[in-house]
Amino acid sequence: MTKILNRNSQLATSIPFFAMLVAPLGVAGQNIGLGLSLLAFIIFSVLDKGKSLRLTLATPMIRQYATLWAMIIIPIVIATYARGDSKEAGRFFWGYTYSCFMVVAAVSLRPQPIRRDLLLNLVTGLLTLMAVVAMSQFLIGWKIQGIHIVPQIKRAQGFYSHPLTFAYSMLVLVPWSLARLMGKPRQWQSWVIALSSMIIVATSQSISVISLTGLTFIFLAIKLLPRKQMIAAAALSVIIFFAAITIPNPIAFHFQNVMSGQRGDHETTYPDDRIAFWHAHVEMFKDAPILGHGAGLESADRKPFYEKIGLGHIKRMYEAHNMYLQYAVEGGFVPTLAFISFLLWWFLKIRRSIHTERWHQLALALTPVLFATGGMTQNAVQDSEVRYLLLLFCATSLWFSRDEGLSSDFS
Numbered sequence: 001m002t003k004i005l006n007r008n009s010q011l012a013t014s015i016p017f018f019a020m021l022v023a024p025l026g027v028a029g030q031n032i033g034l035g036l037s038l039l040a041f042i043i044f045s046v047l048d049k050g051k052s053l054r055l056t057l058a059t060p061m062i063r064q065y066a067t068l069w070a071m072i073i074i075p076i077v078i079a080t081y082a083r084g085d086s087k088e089a090g091r092f093f094w095g096y097t098y099s100c101f102m103v104v105a106a107v108s109l110r111p112q113p114i115r116r117d118l119l120l121n122l123v124t125g126l127l128t129l130m131a132v133v134a135m136s137q138f139l140i141g142w143k144i145q146g147i148h149i150v151p152q153i154k155r156a157q158g159f160y161s162h163p164l165t166f167a168y169s170m171l172v173l174v175p176w177s178l179a180r181l182m183g184k185p186r187q188w189q190s191w192v193i194a195l196s197s198m199i200i201v202a203t204s205q206s207i208s209v210i211s212l213t214g215l216t217f218i219f220l221a222i223k224l225l226p227r228k229q230m231i232a233a234a235a236l237s238v239i240i241f242f243a244a245i246t247i248p249n250p251i252a253f254h255f256q257n258v259m260s261g262q263r264g265d266h267e268t269t270y271p272d273d274r275i276a277f278w279h280a281h282v283e284m285f286k287d288a289p290i291l292g293h294g295a296g297l298e299s300a301d302r303k304p305f306y307e308k309i310g311l312g313h314i315k316r317m318y319e320a321h322n323m324y325l326q327y328a329v330e331g332g333f334v335p336t337l338a339f340i341s342f343l344l345w346w347f348l349k350i351r352r353s354i355h356t357e358r359w360h361q362l363a364l365a366l367t368p369v370l371f372a373t374g375g376m377t378q379n380a381v382q383d384s385e386v387r388y389l390l391l392l393f394c395a396t397s398l399w400f401s402r403d404e405g406l407s408s409d410f411s
Helices: 002-021 027-047 051-057 060-082 086-099 101-109 116-139 163-170 174-183 188-204 207-224 227-246 250-260 273-287 299-308 323-331 333-351 358-377 384-399
Strands: 142-145 148-151
Touching: 002 027, 002 101, 002 116, 002 384, 027 051, 027 086, 027 101, 027 384, 051 060, 051 101, 060 086, 060 101, 060 323, 060 333, 086 101, 086 384, 101 384, 116 142, 116 188, 163 188, 163 207, 163 384, 174 188, 174 207, 174 358, 188 207, 207 227, 207 358, 273 299, 273 323, 323 333, 323 358, 333 358, 333 384, 358 384
Parallel strands: none
Antiparallel strands: 142 148
16 A cells, blocks of 8 residues: 555656646747656556546536636637638647646646655756856846857846746746745745745846736735834835846846836837737727637738838837737637636635645735736737746646645645
8 A cells, every 4th residue: 555655646746747847948848848747647547547537527626727728729729710820720729728737637636645845846946047047148148049059138038938938937936936935934945946036037127027026025025924024024125126226237227218218129109119019909809809810920910900000110010918918819808808717716716725824825826816917018828938837837726725625735
């Protein structure tokens, strides 16, 4: 019996281990790690004779999750086929379907014994590595292109496709990393995780993500710290903020440019070009509010709508820079409502679960709220790397949340 329990523990632990191990990598690396996790889950299901999987598929939780995720995928796939781009429709379908199995696996494996210490040390090590990479990119300026290291602007992007992809991926981890430090300040991992996360956020130079991180820090300090520590934390955050924007450095320079509206790539008369992107995409949504225009849209597809608002001359006919509006353009109003419902469903599942420690539940519930807020200025979930991190964290939060008599807490 002991040997069977040890085997089950090792197999169950390997599933999130492989998925977490490749989280810092780009799409190809994440797909490989996800494939190994899926293989381990298949082996577990075979040894389990499918019992856990059958029970999971019969639960209201998974039926709700599958319904919401299908409501995102199906309308956009149909719209993409209707546009005549079957290749893009297939890419979109498999890109969204492949990673969604993590939530199913998490719910199936919740009763299983796992090595929490191993997973915690893995996350600590990965975040430390990414913080070192981020700092070196901030100081030197480099990125990986193919198999080569090439010069890049001095802005962290890790091994992802773009600095903003890196930044918005961190929104998934910010609440947990900060809350863990406040909830378990005596554990060395808490300090390493929080410091690494803050280095990544700062060096990404995303004003939106930095601002949301600061607000999250203040909110958690109010909720979790004693009065004296809360006041000290608030004072420290104010000092760090003003030092960061007043002492000459690349982050302060970027912040001042964004706030003044004097960015070098500013092309329109709008206070911020994002507003122009939103305006053009509202016109796109009005053109096809039910079916949408499909996934994989290029500048040529957007050009008539930029011309319609008098911006046919600009070079950056970009995507919506708003994940809700982008879904509305791609698949009509249904995917947008489905994604909002998914985030709300996730939030409510965490809030209604039982946790042994308050910091843990607060952090997990705050994650979908923070991501929902951050996505208002960027196509966050449309980036494959960001979506991978979002679903991985959703799966992990459901795995380590306790309801229906199942065990808790990633600690």
